[in-house]
Every structure is written in C-alpha cells, then in structure tokens.
Amino acid sequence: MTLRLHNNLTRRVEPFAPLDPACPTMYVCGPTVYNYVHIGNARGPVAFGVLAALLRRRYGNLRYARNITDVDDKINAAAQELGVPIATITDRFAAAYRADMAGLGVAPPDLEPAATAHIPQIIAMIERLIASGHAYAAEGHALFAVETFKDYGKLSRRDPEEMLAGARVEVAPYKRNPGDFVLWKPSTADLPGWDSPWGRGRPGWHIECSAMISAHFGETIDIHAGGVDLQFPHHENEIAQSECAHGGKAFARFWLHNGMLNLGGAKMAKSVGNIQRVHDLLQQHPPEALRLALLSAHYRQPLDWSDALIEQSVRTLDRLYGTLRDLAEVPAEAAIPQVVEDALDDDLNTPQALAEVARIAGEARKASSDEDKRRLKSELLGAGLALGLLQQDPADWFARGASSNDDARIQALIDERAIAKKNRDFARSDAIRDQLASEGILLEDTPQGVRWKRA
Template structure:
C-alpha cells in the first residue's frame, strides 16, 4: 500500500504523490514563543514528525519547515510587562521550546524560519497583493480584501458570514468588509516595528507563514499541517493571500489537521487552569511516556490527556523495555517491519502501529529459538524507531533518574538474592527483596531471569 493521507481540503483520504518525488515539501505551523509551550502544542510536532521520517524513508529526502512566530501582540505584552525588548522574550522561550521538543524525541525540522527574519519577503508579498487588487492600504494598515478571492472559505467549507460570526474579527472603520484581515499594521513608538511603504509597522500573523513558506519551499508545497484550531482563520487566510500572490497557483496540495487535546473531555483553556506545560511534564514524567501517550490516539481524533494516560504509557513501555532486556544484549540493527509501514501508510494510523509493536513484543516473549529472538528484537527496535520509541537501552529506561553506581548496587543485590535462593537461604533472599521494595525497586521473577523496575 502506498501512503494515503486525509486531505482536509477535499474531505477524503487520498494517495500521496509529491510534486517532486526526489524531495517532497512540508510546512507545519510552529509556536508563538512568549511562554513555555503546552502539551497540546506538541501533538502536531510529534505526529507530523513521524510523517517526516516516513517521507524521508519513502522518498530519500524531504524539505520540512516548521516556523517560529517571534513577533505577536502576546509577545509585545510580555516584553512590555517585563520592560525588555521582544528578543529577550522570544530568544528565551524559543530555546526552551527546542529543549522541550528534543526531550520528547521530536527532531528539528530542516528549516526553522522566524518571522522577524522575513520582514522583507513579507513586505514584498504584500506589495504584490496590493498591485494585483487583492489588498488595500488604509490608515497605516494593509488589509486583504476577501471578496477579491472567489475561493475564500474552501478549506473550512463555511461561507463568509458564518466565518465572520465564528471568529474573533476586529470590526474597524477602515475595513471595506468586516471579514478583511490585516496583512500589516502600524506600530507606536513603544511597539516593535519595521519601515515599510505604509509607514513603520509590523506584519499580521497570517502573512508571516505565507511568506516563510514561499521563501523556503516555493509557491506550491506538498503538505501543510497543523492543529484543527488553525483551519480557520489562519489556514484559510494563508490560502487566500498565497494563491492571490502566486497568480492563482495552489498553495498547498494536502492539508492535514490534528485533533485537539482535552482534559476530562474539556478543551484546554488558561481560564480553566488546565494548561499543562511540556517544560513541567518532562521533569515529572519519563518524556518517552509522554511521546507514547501523544501517539496513542489517531491524530485526527481528540485526545483526552490525563495522569492515568501517562501512567498507562509508562507501564506499557516498562513491558516493552522488559522484553528487550529479556531478548539479551546481542547487538542487532533495527528493521522496520512491513506491518508498521502499512499502518503508517494508512493515514498515519499510530494506534495500529502501537498495537503491532505490542504484538511483536508478545511474540518475542514466547520465542525460544536464538535466531527467531534476534529477528524479533530487530523488528521490535525497528517498529519503535518508526515512532521514535524504544531507542534507549533497557538499563537507561529502568534506571531513569538514577546514577550508574546505584544501578550497579541494585544489580549486585539482585545477584546476591539469586545466589541465596540457589543455596536455599530463603530468609536472606526475602530480606533483599524487602530491602529493594522499601527503596521502590520492584522485582519480577520470569523464565528469562529477574526483571526490576522502579515503582
């Protein structure tokens, strides 16, 4: 089976065929860096990172851009509150974002464009839109005229009146139509700004992504992805301004949108106090378990985030790493099974891929033949590789947060307990088990030997 993806634009699953088979292109909307990113932000970067790896395996190359928005009203407010330039805010939180992504096993994109580094291309695109009659200047602003683009609304499938009613749209006297959106806005002296043909100002949010995608990936890109909350107005507006700036050429051929994270069925909201920052989560839980949890539901469906989901992910990884430990220390090269590729080819069906990992592990636990166990270890490692899982050693997983010296001490006690049992000194064996249990070390006697983990 070839790769098939659900295209929001057409509302159907379609076979993927890039414009250039030698190097597909993909753009994913990145964060606005004014604070630590929350776990909901990580879902698109996790799942579309899996897609990026799949595309590289399939086509041999990929140009993947994931931007950083580093000029925005929220950034301005944070900088003003702290009395610092916006770069002090954006540099700090962009670095924290990269650190959090690395902790979750999310690889950096090929290109990470920042809005403030693309002011000239942004201004040039706006000038083209004005020249072609799709935008107009008014009172220091430049606005896109939505009635100039016949296809406006084709992504979200809403008519302009419904879109206006369902969005936070600023109604201003300088707008020809209430739905017209800002491409450029004036900056007062205390706000960041750049010189332009319309006076000192700064770009609107939507035009930034269009200009950055054009600068690094060309007029038409293969895949544009992001959260479903960006479908309107952000992605709708990107389509309008990009296609009008490019003489009607398609902006993106496949649109992918991931579902939102919820907490007990409720949307994440600062007002409800249910925002969980990755910066805190990776310090409280094994980051790989967070990654597993993010992949546990199909990307297009909502994912209910909870402590129990994280705990279940930890327990699952305990079993998988325990299986790898029982398969022995022999070095094998990972081999991604065809069944894993088939699951991912089916619109990135990560739950099916995780179920296949569990099946392979179950088969491996029953294996007795050495060559069969080596094959299954290769497949288990390869299956994990395709999802960014199981790439630690079992010792590193089970010893997370502990020093190598402590691991050695624990193993020495386990070895002593094994010897005590062999000589029928059951009192000593039980005492060692109780000692380790008191330290939070749980032992499990299996046909393959003794497993241990921290509770």
C-alpha cells in the same frame, strides 16, 4: 502500500505523491514564543515528526520547515511587562521550545524560519497583493480584501458570512468589509516596528507563514500541517493571500490537521487555563512515556489527556523495555517491519502501529529459537524506531534518567542559558543552572564552551 493521507482540503484520504519525487516539502505551523508551550502544542510536532521520518525513508529526502512566530501582540505584552526587548522573550522561549521538543524525542526540522527574519519578503508579498487588487492600504494598515478571492472558505467549508458570524473579527472603520483581515498594522513608538510603504509597523499573523513558505519553498508545497484550531482563520487566510499573490496557483496540495487535547472534559488552552506545560511534565514523568501517550490516539482524533494515560504509557514501556532487557544477549539491528510501515502509510495510523509493537513484543517473549529471537528483537527495535520509541538502553529506561532524549533536553537548556547570559538575563541563567544542579547536572565553563556531566 502507497502512503495515503487525509487531505482536509478535499475531506478524503488520498494517495500521496510529491511534486518532486526526489524531495517532498512540508511546513508545520510552529509556536508563538512568549511562554512555555503546553502538551497540546506538542501533539502536532510529535505526530508530524513521525510523518517526516516516514517521508525521508520513502523518498530519501525531505525539506521540512516548522516556523517560529517571534513578533506578536502577546510577545509585545510580555516584553513590556518586563521592560526588555522582544528578542529577550523570544530567544528565551524559542530555546525552551526546542528543549521541550528534544525532550519528547522530536527531531528538529530542516528549516526553522522566524517571522522577523522575513520582513522584506512579507512587505513584498503585501505589495503584490495590493498591486493585483486583492489588498488595500488604509490608515497605516494593509488589509486583504476577502471578497476578491472567490474560493474563500474552501478549506473550512463555510461561507464567508457564516465564518464572520462565528469569529471574533475586529470591525474597524478603515475596513471595506468586516471580514477583511490585517496584513500589516501600524506600531506606536513603544512597540516593535519596521519601515514599510504604509508607515512604520509590523506584520499580521497570517501573512508571516505565507511569506516564509514562499521564500523557502516557492509557490506550491506538498503538505501544510498544524492543529485543527488553525484551520480557520489562519490557514484559510494563508490560502487566500498565497494563491492571490501567485496568480491562482495552488498553495498547498495536502492539508493535515491534528486533533486537540482535552483535559478535564474541555479543550486544553491557555485561555481556558486548563493546561499542562511540557516543561513541567518532562520533569515529572519519563519523556518517552509522554511521547507514547501523544501517539496513542490517531492524530486526527481528540485525545483525552490524564495522569492515567501517562501511567498506562509508563506501564506499556516497562513491558516493552522488559522484553528488550530479557533479549539483551541476542544480537540484532533495527529493521522496521512492513506491517508497521503499512499502518503508518494508512494516514499515519499510530494506534495500529503500536498494536503491532505489542504483538511483536508478545511473540518475542514466547520465542524459543535463536533465529526467532533475533528476528523479533530486530522488528521490535525497528517498530520503535519508526515511532521514535524504544531507542534507549533498557537499563537507562528503568533507571529513569539517562536517555538520549534527556541528554538532548539538558543540552537545549544549556543553550538557553547561554542565550540568557548573552541577553544579560541573569535571573533566567541562574534559574537554569539551579534547575540542572537539582537534577545532578554539573556545568563547567571552558574555552571551548560549556561542558556538563552527571554528578
């Protein structure tokens, strides 16, 4: 079956073929690193990580980027509250984010561009927009002129007036149009800033992703993905500024958006206060169960998050790992079944793929011949591999703690501790050491670096 993806730009499920058959390109909007992320923020990385693995199997290669937003007003506020440089905040929580994703079994992207490392590219893109009449400078700001892009709103399917009415838009005297959005804004002496043609300042949020994509992928990418909450204004504005900066060339061919997590009947969000942090959940529940829970609904649909969902995922994995434990003496190597590949080819239909996992496990429990046992165990391991599940030893699963995912989480925490020590954030360094000690993890400083072992 050909890979088919729901393209939010066209509102249709379409066959996917990359511009370069040897190497598709994909960009997923990453975190703003000022605090720990909540479990809703992990849904995209988990789902699109499954897609990334599928693309690598299908095409043999992939260039996959997930960015880090490391300059932002929330970051500035956190740094000012603690009286530290923004890098102290961003280094800490970028490391924490990597640790959280590793704990959930999310493989790192090929590229992890950070906004502050692309200031020259951001300035250059703004200069091109101003030179072509799509942006203007005013009172130390640079702003995109929305009315110059006739297709503005094509992703969210709303006209500019409706979008303006439904959005929290700053109406400032220096704007020609209330809907014009900021590309560059001035920084006071107490805020981070960079020299630019418009004075010392910092970039707006939307231009960062456009400039980073252009720097690493060129004018057009195959897939741009992120949460559905980013569709407007973030992704809409990315399209406008990127296509105007590149003479009207298409910015992204496929737009994929994951649905939101709901908790207690409302969308999970820091602003609402109904969040569950990945950092905490990983210590309270088996990480693989959290991953399974995130994959249990189709990525485009909302997902109701609850303790019951996590408990159900644990019970499901108990049955699956129990099947593998019963087949421990059967030699087998993972082989992804075609029915699982077909399910993922159908717009990343993970619920259908999981149904196939359950079916294969059921047949494996009933198998009597050695040949059937080998085949079904291979299929069960392969089906799990396609979803990032069932890759640890059953004994480790039932022991709850020695998985490879947990090893990656521990190493990421050790890396975060090293960054904290480098930044003289000894309180954080000590807190990580104490956390690991409470988990029975002993650290040893050596000339070659920090080593760890379980007590």
